[in-house]
Every structure is written in structure tokens, then in C-alpha cells.
Amino acid sequence: MPLYLYVLRRLIVMIPMLIGITLVSFIIGHAVPADPIAANLSQRAMSDPTVVAAFKAEWGLDQPVPVQYLVYVSNLVQGNLGRSIRSRRPVLDDLKAYLPATFELATTATVIGVAAGLVLGVLSAVFRNSWLDYIARFVSLIGISSPVFWLALIALLVFYVRLRWLPGLGRLDSTIPAPPTVTGLFTVDSLLVGDWRAFSNAFRHLILPSMVLASYSMGLITRITRASMLESLTQDYVRTARSKGLRELVVLRRHALRNALIPVITVIGLSYGNLLSGAVLTETIFAWPGIGRYAFQASSTLDFPAIMGVSILIAFIFIVVNLMVDVLYHIVDPRLRTR
Amino acid sequence: MSSITSLTQDSAHADRWRPLRSPQILIGVAVMVFWVAGTLVAPLTLPHDPLTQNINDSLQPPGGDHPWGADKLGRDIFTRVIYGARITLPAGFLAVIASLMVGMSVGALAGYLGGLWDELLMRLTDVVFAFPTIILAMAIAAALGPSVTNAILTIAIVSWPNYARVTRGLVLSLKHNEYVEATRSIGATHGYILLRTILPNALGSLIVLATIDLGNAILVFAGLSFLGLGPAPETPEWGRMVADGLSFSDQWWVSAFPGLAIFTVVMALNFMGDGLRDALDPRSRER
Numbered sequence: 001m002p003l004y005l006y007v008l009r010r011l012i013v014m015i016p017m018l019i020g021i022t023l024v025s026f027i028i029g030h031a032v033p034a035d036p037i038a039a040n041l042s043q044r045a046m047s048d049p050t051v052v053a054a055f056k057a058e059w060g061l062d063q064p065v066p067v068q069y070l071v072y073v074s075n076l077v078q079g080n081l082g083r084s085i086r087s088r089r090p091v092l093d094d095l096k097a098y099l100p101a102t103f104e105l106a107t108t109a110t111v112i113g114v115a116a117g118l119v120l121g122v123l124s125a126v127f128r129n130s131w132l133d134y135i136a137r138f139v140s141l142i143g144i145s146s147p148v149f150w151l152a153l154i155a156l157l158v159f160y161v162r163l164r165w166l167p168g169l170g171r172l173d174s175t176i177p178a179p180p181t182v183t184g185l186f187t188v189d190s191l192l193v194g195d196w197r198a199f200s201n202a203f204r205h206l207i208l209p210s211m212v213l214a215s216y217s218m219g220l221i222t223r224i225t226r227a228s229m230l231e232s233l234t235q236d237y238v239r240t241a242r243s244k245g246l247r248e249l250v251v252l253r254r255h256a257l258r259n260a261l262i263p264v265i266t267v268i269g270l271s272y273g274n275l276l277s278g279a280v281l282t283e284t285i286f287a288w289p290g291i292g293r294y295a296f297q298a299s300s301t302l303d304f305p306a307i308m309g310v311s312i313l314i315a316f317i318f319i320v321v322n323l324m325v326d327v328l329y330h331i332v333d334p335r336l337r338t339r
Numbered sequence: 340m341s342s343i344t345s346l347t348q349d350s351a352h353a354d355r356w357r358p359l360r361s362p363q364i365l366i367g368v369a370v371m372v373f374w375v376a377g378t379l380v381a382p383l384t385l386p387h388d389p390l391t392q393n394i395n396d397s398l399q400p401p402g403g404d405h406p407w408g409a410d411k412l413g414r415d416i417f418t419r420v421i422y423g424a425r426i427t428l429p430a431g432f433l434a435v436i437a438s439l440m441v442g443m444s445v446g447a448l449a450g451y452l453g454g455l456w457d458e459l460l461m462r463l464t465d466v467v468f469a470f471p472t473i474i475l476a477m478a479i480a481a482a483l484g485p486s487v488t489n490a491i492l493t494i495a496i497v498s499w500p501n502y503a504r505v506t507r508g509l510v511l512s513l514k515h516n517e518y519v520e521a522t523r524s525i526g527a528t529h530g531y532i533l534l535r536t537i538l539p540n541a542l543g544s545l546i547v548l549a550t551i552d553l554g555n556a557i558l559v560f561a562g563l564s565f566l567g568l569g570p571a572p573e574t575p576e577w578g579r580m581v582a583d584g585l586s587f588s589d590q591w592w593v594s595a596f597p598g599l600a601i602f603t604v605v606m607a608l609n610f611m612g613d614g615l616r617d618a619l620d621p622r623s624r625e626r
């Protein structure tokens with residue numbers, strides 16, 4: 001199947017998934033708290049009958065439930081995710097304001113996790129049962145077994161409080177003005193205006209939280225890469241490549257690693273969901289103003305519309321990322337195209 | 340002659356169970372035995388009470404009367420960490436059992452019935468799978484209110500899809516076996532076939548998955564509780580205790596020891612899960 005047809009088919013499959021996500025969020029939003037009005041309006045707003053009436057009309061609450069769902073979806077499609085009880089702004093505006101910080105953090109963490117995981121996994125497999133292997137396996141074990149919030153606290157204690165090597169909280173020192181918003185990513189925006197001071201500060205602020213956030217994916221990717229690499233190193237095509245007299249590095253890179261990458265790519269996509277969950281804890285501790293911290297603040301004030309907005313957005317991102325991963329899969333593994 | 344056969348049988352038997360005696364499984368089991376024993380004997384042996392406050396001992400560093408130090412309210416951290424196992428371990432266990440039950444039912448029905456049911460159930464699974472654990476958990480906890488029970492329920496709701504997928508795969512691969520056909524040919528009901536001939540053969544793999552998943556469930560539970568979506572503030576629960584240390588960066592012991600407890604338990608479970616998988620999957624044994 002040619003690539004574009006495959007992508008098209010996957011996009012069509014996405015539609016029922018998206019409908020499913022809206023259904024799940026609708027059910028949680030409308031069935032679990034018995035009274036959607038109480039869940040969506042603050043105490044003060046509820047005592048005002050005109051506000052309550054306006055809310056009922058906006059979400060079709062005086063209509064039968066199936067109609068309510070349609071109203072909900074049509075609001076959603078128009079970007080109406082409701083209004084946050086805490087910030088009193090439309091949830092969509094809040095999400096737009098907080099998403100870039102999370103995107104910057106999660107992307108950096110993915111790059112670190114994938115790069116470190118691949119290197120450790122390959123070294124671990126190639127030098128199996130050597131001290132390098134043991135170190136790599138130990139590091140990956142710490143990555144998958146540590147609570148991310150605990151690692152974050154330890155990292156802050158060691159590198160910020162004690163050693164003073166890296167800044168602690170937030171995205172920038174308070175003395176440094178934020179660069180003008182273009183992408184919302186401070187590292188990119190500061191480079192665009194050539195503000196080196198802001199860039200280096202934003203970059204230093206990014207190091208600790210992104211490394212903490214990357215720890216789990218790094219551990220997972222190391223393990224999968226090692227297992228997959230060990231398997232492909234025993235295959236006939238690797239022996240053939242060696243017996244042809246190819247240099248060992250070429251054998252490893254072009255023959256063993258390339259084939260070993262396929263399961264690794266799947267894990268990268270799946271661990272992205274984990275990354276977004278980890279972002280809630282990491283952002284809360286590092287006072288990183290992203291959607292994870294937003295979701296936490298929303299949940300601690302029972303700001304229901306805000307939490308549902310974050311859930312829908314993140315489920316959507318997860319689906320899109322996994323679609324991208326599947327497409328990548330298709331590109332890396334030509335066998336899939338002939339099926 | 341008979342001694343030779345029994346010898347070969349013995350060595351074959353020993354070979355089959357050798358992976359279960361690997362150092363990593365032994366370490367894992369030892370650590371878990373320590374914690375489980377701790378939950379059982381804690382009230383009998385510990386000199387302190389996990390809830391008694393003693394302002395004189397506030398933020399005492401480790402040593403002397405408090406081997407792991409004391410928290411802001413002067414409560415003994417060692418005592419609280421040992422007591423913490425009584426909440427976190429059962430909570431993780433119950434959450435995994437519940438998600439295993441739900442996931443197994445959904446996956447078994449999807450795999451056994453096939454067709455439209457399969458399609459419907461698996462798409463539902465995909466949808467729940469797309470919601471990231473902690474955030475969906477936060478939404479549910481916010482809707483239901485924070486408590487240990489709700490945290491367990493929440494973890495079960497978000498983590499069953501994995502079991503459903505694996506069970507479906509296992510059922511699909513098992514349902515055309517001859518012994519299943521044989522049971523069907525003597526007129527067994529669908530319920531009997533599924534429960535008595537197919538599922539028992541799928542259980543081994545599911546238990547391995549559950550062991551590995553128990554570590555994850557404990558991490559999520561501790562995370563929810565760290566965020567204040569689990570037990571009440573004074574409860575000696577590990578995630579909650581790590582959060583207590585959030586504002587005392589110089590008093591590292593307040594959060595270091597509870598976090599270490601979570602780490603050792605999850606690591607032990609990962610060791611045991613890996614070991615079990617190696618023991619049951621001959622293909623991964625030589626690795």
C-alpha cells in the first residue's frame with residue numbers, strides 16, 4: 001500500500017476514535033457528578049439564576065441527553081470547551097497559553113529520552129555482560145522504577161539547592177524579561193530576536209525538568225532497544241553481513257540497528273502518553289507553567305471544565321503522535337508497504 | 340534404568356525452574372518479603388506511633404531516636420514509612436486485580452465473540468487507552484472526590500485497556516485449538532468453553548503482565564496521592580509523605596525515605612516481572 005493511502009486510511013480510522021473521546025469525556029462530565037451545573041459553575045455563579053439559565057441554554061441541558069451530547073460536540077468543534085471556574089477565562093484560551101511551555105518541555109524530554117535510551121540500549125546489547133551493560137541496565141532500572149516526583153525533588157535538592165549549578169523553578173529567572181511571543185517556546189523565541197541572555201537562561205531552566213521527565217522513557221527505550229538489538233544480532237542477515245567482511249560498525253548500524261528499531265519506535269509513541277502524565281508531576285514541582293500544572297491546579301480547585309479540556313486535548317495529542325509513529329514505522333519497515 | 344530417567348527428569352525440571360532462582364528474582368522477592376512483613380509486624384515492633392505529633396522533635400535529622408529523622412510535626416519517618424506499606428501495597432494490588440478483571444472480561448468477550456462485538460469493544464479500549472493515566476485519573480478524582488477508594492477505582496478505570504488487548508490476543512490464538520473444538524463438540528456452553536478451557540491457558544501470561552503492572556499501579560497511586568488526590572493529609576502514605584517534604588529542601592530526609600520506599604518496591608516488582616517472563620518465555624531465556 002502506498003504511503004499516502006495508508007495515511008488516509010489511518011486518518012479515517014481516527015474519526016471514530018475522536019468521537020469515542022468526546023463520548024468518554026461527555027460521560028465523565030455529565031454522568032459522574034450528578035449535577036453538571038454544580039460541576040461547571042462556581043458557588044457564586046450558581047446563586048445567580050440568570051447565569052444558571054444561560055449555562056443551561058449554552059449546553060442544551062434542558063434537552064434530552066442525546067441532544068445534549070450533540071450540543072456538546074458542536075460546542076467542542078467550535079473550540080468551546082467551557083469556561084474555567086478558577087481563571088474565569090474560556091478553557092481554550094487557557095490551554096493556548098499553557099500548551100507551548102509543555103510542548104517545549106515534553107519535546108526536549110523526548111529527545112533526551114530517545115537519544116540516551118538508544119545509545120545505552122545499543123551499548124548494552126553490543127557489550128553484553130560487560131560493566132557497560134551492567135551500568136546501562138542499572139540506569140534504565142532507576143528510570144522505570146523511580147517515582148518521577150521523587151526524582152524531581154532530589155534533582156532540585158542536589159543541583160539547585162546544594163550545588164547551585166542550575167536554576168530551580170520556572171521557565172526564566174524573574175530578572176530576565178520573556179522574549180516576545182512567536183512560537184511560545186522561550187528557547188526558540190529568544191533565538192529569533194537574538195537575545196542570547198534569555199536563551200541561555202531559558203535553556204538552563206529547561207535542563208533539570210526535562211531530564212527528570214525523560215527518565216522513564218529513557219529507561220523503557222534502553223530496555224526495548226537492548227532486547228531488540230540482542231535479537232537482531234543473532235539473525236542470519238547479521239552473520240551474512242559479517243561474513244561479507246563488512247566493518248563491525250557498518251554491520252551494527254546498517255544491519256542490526258535498523259531492524260532493531262521497529263519495536264523501539266512503537267515504544268516511543270506509547271511512552272509519549274506517559275510523558276504527558278509525568279508532565280503533571282514534573283511541572284507541579286518545577287513550577288513550570290504548562291498544561292500539566294494547569295491540570296493540577298484545576299483538579300485541586302475542582303475546576304471541572306478545565307480538567308476535561310486538558311484531558312481531551314491530551315488524548316487528541318496522544319492519538320496524533322501515535323499516528324505519526326505508525327507512519328514512521330511504515331517508512332522504516334518497507335515490508336509493511338508490500339502487504 | 341529408572342534412576343537415569345528420574346535423573347534426566349530432575350535436571351529437566353531444575354532447568355525449567357532455574358530462571359525462577361535467578362539473582363534478580365531473589366532480590367525482588369526478598370525486598371517484597373521485607374515490605375509485606377513490615378506491614379504485618381509494624382504495630383507490634385515499632386517504638387513510635389505514625390500519627391503522634393511531637394513538636395519538640397520537629398524536623399529532627401536522622402539519628403538517635405529517629406533513625407530516618409522526623410517530619411515537620413515531629414512524627415517518626417521510619418515508623419511512617421513502614422506503616423505506609425500498609426496503604427500503598429494493598430491499594431496497588433487491588434487496583435491491578437480490578438483492572439485485570441475488567442480488562443480480561445472485555446478482551447475475552449471481544450476475542451471469543453469476534454465480529455461486531457470485537458470491533459466495538461476494541462475501539463472502546465483504544466479510546467480509554469488514549470487518555471493519559473494521571474490526567475484522566477485527576478478528572479475522575481475531581482468528579483468523585485479524593486480518597487483511597489476513588490484513587491484505586493480511578494487506576495482500575497484507566498489501566499484495564501492493556502489487559503483487554505493482551506487477553507483478546509491470547510483468546511484469538513487459543514480458541515481454535517483442538518481441545519476447545521472437542522469441548523464444543525460435546526455440547527459445552529459458550530460460558531463453559533471460555534471459562535474452563537480458554538481462560539485458564541491465558542492466565543499465566545496475564546499474571547506476568549499484572550506483576551509488571553503492579554509496579555506501575557503503585558507509581559500512579561503514589562503520584563495521585565502526591566498530588567493530594569489520594570488519602571487524607573495526615574495519612575502515612577508514601578506519595579503523600581514525599582509531598583510533605585516539598586517545602587523543606589534542606590530537610591532532605593522528609594521526602595527522601597518515603598520516595599526510596601516506593602523505588603525499592605517498584606524495582607523489586609520489575610525484577611520479579613522480568614524474571615517471571617524469562618521463566619515462562621523460553622525465547623527470552625538465553626538473553
